[in-house]
Amino acid sequence: MGKIVKLGIIGLGARAETLLATLNELRQVDIEVTAICDVQQSRIDRILGIMASRNAPKPDTYTDYRALIASDNVDAVLVPTSWNSHLKIAEDAMNHGKYAGIEVGGAASVDELWHLVHAAESTGVSCMMLENCCYGRNELLALNFVRKGMFGELIHCSCGYEHDLAEMARDDGNRAERAVHNFRRCGDLYPTHGIGPIAKILRINRGNRFVSLTSTASKGRGFMLEAERSGRGKVVYNQGDIVTTVIKCANGETITMTHGVSLPRPYSRDCRVQGTKGIWLEDAKGVYIEGLSPKYEKIDVAGNPYMAHEWTPIQDLYEEYDHPIWKNFRENVVGGHGGMDALTLQAFCEAVRNRSTPPIDVYDCAAWMCLTCLSEQSIACGSMPMPIPDFTNGKWIYEDVVTTGKWSLDEVYE
Ligand SMILES: NC(=O)c1ccc[n+]([C@@H]2O[C@H](COP(=O)([O-])OP(=O)(O)OC[C@H]3O[C@@H](n4cnc5c(N)ncnc54)[C@H](O)[C@@H]3O)[C@@H](O)[C@H]2O)c1
Numbered sequence: 001m002g003k004i005v006k007l008g009i010i011g012l013g014a015r016a017e018t019l020l021a022t023l024n025e026l027r028q029v030d031i032e033v034t035a036i037c038d039v040q041q042s043r044i045d046r047i048l049g050i051m052a053s054r055n056a057p058k059p060d061t062y063t064d065y066r067a068l069i070a071s072d073n074v075d076a077v078l079v080p081t082s083w084n085s086h087l088k089i090a091e092d093a094m095n096h097g098k099y100a101g102i103e104v105g106g107a108a109s110v111d112e113l114w115h116l117v118h119a120a121e122s123t124g125v126s127c128m129m130l131e132n133c134c135y136g137r138n139e140l141l142a143l144n145f146v147r148k149g150m151f152g153e154l155i156h157c158s159c160g161y162e163h164d165l166a167e168m169a170r171d172d173g174n175r176a177e178r179a180v181h182n183f184r185r186c187g188d189l190y191p192t193h194g195i196g197p198i199a200k201i202l203r204i205n206r207g208n209r210f211v212s213l214t215s216t217a218s219k220g221r222g223f224m225l226e227a228e229r230s231g232r233g234k235v236v237y238n239q240g241d242i243v244t245t246v247i248k249c250a251n252g253e254t255i256t257m258t259h260g261v262s263l264p265r266p267y268s269r270d271c272r273v274q275g276t277k278g279i280w281l282e283d284a285k286g287v288y289i290e291g292l293s294p295k296y297e298k299i300d301v302a303g304n305p306y307m308a309h310e311w312t313p314i315q316d317l318y319e320e321y322d323h324p325i326w327k328n329f330r331e332n333v334v335g336g337h338g339g340m341d342a343l344t345l346q347a348f349c350e351a352v353r354n355r356s357t358p359p360i361d362v363y364d365c366a367a368w369m370c371l372t373c374l375s376e377q378s379i380a381c382g383s384m385p386m387p388i389p390d391f392t393n394g395k396w397i398y399e400d401v402v403t404t405g406k407w408s409l410d411e412v413y414e
Pocket residue numbers: 010011012013014015016037038039040043063065079080081082083085103104105130131132176177337
């Protein structure tokens with residue numbers, strides 16, 4: 001057994017409950033939740049009840065996160081609060097020598113990301129974004145194909161967050177902060193589920209970087225219609241139904257990113273990874289790889305030959321090409337979001353235990369989260385290109401600044 005990692009959880013909403021349930025399913029005796037905090041006492045009481053029902057040791061409780069991060073009984077904090085508060089809390093935690101695991105969601109300003117970067121650099125303590133989709137089975141499968149060279153040289157990727165959350169506009173008397181963001185703001189508010197895995201695949205901050213973006217918003221109708229249906233009358237939302245962002249990378253690749261949370265449709269992260277020899281298209285549930293996927297000559301109605309290409313179903317490739325993380329995990333999947341949460345939490349705790357750089361580091365957090373406020377600015381300026389800051393201050397040119405070991409998202413280790 002390794003050193004026990006003592007975790008504090010700040011923000012005890014629905015996400016905290018999923019993280020706690022995942023930790024419970026993991027049954028790792030070397031990870032313990034020793035402190036919890038929320039500004040609402042009712043949330044603290046609810047979590048105490050849940051932990052007691054699982055016979056977990058009773059944690060210290062706080063209503064002020066500053067007291068929790070000052071406690072010696074905590075090595076690291078998980079911060080599932082909200083998009084407007086988690087970066088400041090993470091910064092303060094690092095300044096107290098505590099590793100911070102921040103939740104997903106974009107930044108309100110580039111400035112708050114520089115504060116985060118400076119806190120990590122000045123303290124030597126790290127923060128990791130708990131971007132669980134980086135440990136998704138298909139995302140890691142794609143990373144494995146790319147690192148094996150099976151897609152050739154990468155040219156274009158796409159990603160997104162397309163999820164019908166129009167219910168946020170209902171008059172349910174329980175307006176989540178996320179709903180207010182979507183009411184007031186117009187931009188890609190939730191980029192990291194999609195862009196996280198794609199950034200890793202493209203080696204962003206490790207020999208590559210995001211250089212600039214443009215964003216365009218469609219008109220918005222979905223939230224307005226849902227508000228009307230629920231009896232709220234005519235409520236005009238600033239958010240466009242579909243926000244499309246195009247990112248240009250230093251090594252020449254393009255990425256299109258789509259944010260759409262107010263129209264009816266099945267869930268998708270809209271992933272596409274395309275190179276000179278192959279492509280993964282999430283919504284086709286398949287890959288096409290030269291030399292592996294079916295390709296044959298057909299004759300068209302005019303009698304002319306042409307080449308037809310067929311998708312290889314992704315599930316046919318798991319057995320042989322699953323990423324090693326999933327080869328070890330697939331027989332015993334536990335935790336939230338199809339197992340991704342369990343893998344992410346283990347990766348974070350391993351970095352805390354070893355005081356090492358986590359697989360998603362502060363530069364990744366900053367590069368991924370700034371896309372939100374920059375997309376808002378681009379839309380506000382008529383889709384004008386926005387330069388994307390280099391939060392590494394030039395270190396991105398070094399390809400070998402990678403995290404190693406089992407949880408690495410830079411290279412694939414058997
Ligand atoms: N990775 C994922 O798959 C995933 C899934 C769901 C939510 N999330 C993220 O998790 C975060 C939380 O989501 P949620 O649905 O649980 O939100 P929520 O609003 O239900 O819960 C947030 C909690 O934080 C508390 N809080 C806010 N500010 C605080 C502060 N300064 N100090 C202490 N407590 C504070 C609130 O009182 C509330 O109880 C969001 O960033 C969301 O984007 C991630």
